[in-house]
Every structure is written in C-alpha cells, then in structure tokens.
Amino acid sequence: MRLAAILCLLLLVISWNSVPEDTPVIYLIGDSTCAIKSDDAFPEMGWGVPFITFFNDSIRVENHAVNGRSTKSFKEEGRWDRIKGTLKAGDWVFIQFGHNDEVPSKVGRYTTPDEFQDNLMQYVKETRAVGANPVLLTPVTRRSFENGVLVDTHEQYARLVRDVAVDLNVPLIDMTKKSMGLVNQFGEEKSVLLYHHLATGEHPNYPNGKEDNTHFNELGARKMAQLVLDGIEELELGLNLYVVKGTR
Template sequence: MNKGLIIALSMLVAFVAPPKRKITVWLIGDSTMSVKDPKTYPETGWGMPFVYFFDSTVKVDNRAQNGRSTRTFMEEGRWQPVVDAMQEGDYVFVQFGHNDEVKTKKSYTTEEVFKSNLVKYITDTRSKKANPVLLTPVARRSFDSAGHVTGTHDVYAQIVRDVAKENNVPLIDLDKEGQALYQQWGVEKSKLLFNQLAPGDHPNYPQGKEDNTHFNELGARMIAQIVLKNIRSLNLELVERVRK
C-alpha cells in the first residue's frame, strides 16, 4: 500500500471521535413523573414518554414513586440504591414538592427539611461525578373565577428555585411553565391534558374521574416536551443524545 495513503488513513483514524459512552438519566420524584400501573390508565407520568426522546446511548431509569416526598423517598431506602448505581456522567432529574407541602399527608416535609433534602440529593449526585438537575413541582390545573391560572406550589417551588441558584444546579421550572401551558389552553381545553373522565368513558374509572394533578397521555407528553425544551435551552450535554 502507498506509504502516503497509510499515513492519511492513520491521521483519519486519529481524528475520528470515539463512540459516546452510555449514560443513565435517573428520574427521582412523585406520581406526576412515575410509571403507572395499567389499572390507573389513562393516568400517565411525564417520565413515561420522556424515555423516547433519546438515542441508544441513554437509558432512562424512572424511579419516581406515587405519593413520595423528598423525605419519604429517602426513608424508604429508594435513594441509596440510585446513588450506589450511579456512574460518572449520569444525570439525575429531581422533582418533588407535591407531597412535601401537604401538612395532612404522612409525606409532609417542613420547608427547612425540604431544602436540606434537595441539597443532599445534589451533594450525593455530585459525589459520584454525575449531574443533578432540579425541577419545580409541576403545576396543578387551577383557575380562578376570572379564568386565570392560580399557583398551588408557590412556597415549595420557590425553595427549589433558590436551592438551584445557591448550588449552581440547572433548573427546569415546571411550576411556572406548566401554569403558562394551562393558561394558553384555557379553562376548558386544559382539562384535555389531565386524567379527567366522564362516567363510562373508561373501564378503569366507571364512575368517572376529575383529577387536576395527574396527566393523561397527552398532558404527560406536553410536560415531557417542556423538559426536553429546557434540556436544549440549558445546553446540557444530553442535547447531543436526543434522537435526530
């Protein structure tokens, strides 16, 4: 073989980018994110359609659980296995607040403990050289008599924003952007995003269902698309792994 050709081929090989190392995106949160039992369909967590956004170098491991708060997720031993399995370069998307903020629930977490728990999720993730991403609790569907969206997570959503800023962590504000989405769709049309059913519409809910917290397939996909949009605007490395 021509010596010049050999040199040229050698240089070409040297400049070919190595294949991307596979990573895991861990989803840590509550029922608005989690994988659902078929018995509750059409209720859908936004983490379910989220898995289809990425190429083969990304595994999305959805560990979110219904009814969990920052505190109970750790107390039940759900967090430590994630830390143990985490690898350098992984991402951890943390979205809590729905169950932390309700004082009548066993999952209730004070504002101070909520903040310290978020910091622990960040610290543990970074200790494994992985990348934390904080998300405010996704907005509930709530309108006033004038047809304006009203916030239901004001205090706990702000804590997430503050912790993200103080710890230089990427933030995806699903409370703010969810409210904007519902306002755009309006009082009646926004019901199409949620698990709202008339009696007889679905065998899983023979008496019907009026749920302004949990999404159906359409709503989950819309929220997942908001998350994807923010991955792009934040210029996370994950952008390079989105399906073309």
C-alpha cells in the same frame, strides 16, 4: 410455550448485558406526576413515561419516580440509596418533588420548608460526589383556576427549589412556570384535555368517571415531557446528542 418464554427471557438478559457499562443514565426521581403507572390506572400517565422515548440507545433513562413520594419518604424507603449504589460519573439525576412535601396533612411525607431544602441539597451533593450531574425541577402545576385565573398552588415550594438551585449552582428547569404557561395557553376549559378527566363509562378502569386536576392523561404527560426537553435544550446540558432526531 414454556420454551418460548425461556428464550424470550434469555434474549432480554443478553440485550441488557450488551449495554456498555459506561453508558450514561438519566435517573428520574420524584412523585406521581412523573411516575410509571400500573395498568389499572391507565390512562393516567406521568411525564417520565413519554420522556424516555425522546432518547436514543446511547443513553438510558430510568424512571424511579413513585406515586405519593416526597423528598423525605423517597429517602426513608431506601429508594435513593439504591440509586446511589449504581450512580456513576457522567450520569444525570433529574429531581422533581414538592407535590407531597408541601401538604401538612400527608403524615410521613410532609416536609417543612427547611427540611425540603436540606433534602434537595443532599440529593444534589451526593449526586455530585460521584461525578454525576444533578438537575432540579420545580413541581408541575395543578389545574387550579379561581375566577378564570390559574392559581400557583406550588408558589412556596417552587421558590424553595429555585433558591437551592441558585445557592448550589444547579441547573434548574422551572416546570412550575413552564406548565402554568402551557395550561394558560390551553385556557380553563380546554386544559381539561391535559389532565386525568374521564366521563362516566368512558374507560373501563374508571366506570364512574374521574376528575383529577393534578395528574395527566397521555396528551398531558407528553406535553409536560416536551417542556422538560425544552428546558434541557435551553440549559445546553449536552444531552441533545442523545435526543432522537425528529423529536422536536
């Protein structure tokens, strides 16, 4: 068993090293709505997980999004510096924050509107400084209905992202609008199917059930990832040649 484990490790190393150094990379940076989850959080899922499966081996997708992060805390923890250490010309950085930036009670993560825009501008400018390509995304919607109407809980911070995109001429995927359109299409009742809702006893990770209108389940994550892919196609970013045939 020990020998088999060593051989598997060697194969992984060889496989990783066989990837050409000039292979373009799509870096995803953001919060829990995009992030990879721990096993004990399943079936909660960020859209970055199925997004990776849309692309062929000619490009690599790295999901660096982390639960609870804002434009501020992502930098302060050194996560952006680590990405900059490997970022190269021809790479892509998809930037989606806002969920945590916009909440004043989240100490250490909250950013004022001015700070939020300054942080986004830093990510954009430092990405461009090495010849890589930034893409801004507005935050995905929460499932927040009032009297049957879906409320835009990200209105201010989504607008701030849009303004930065215009000011710096950055490609923008408006996930707030796209995801609200999707949730409205499902409707108030059926949109539960997209989010992290579980009945008592339905899943061993949540014996008491779960009612979460911010994070997605597998279906919701894939639907959101497809919206990001739609945005890529609409913007004609030149990434279509890396998309697996039959994905759409």
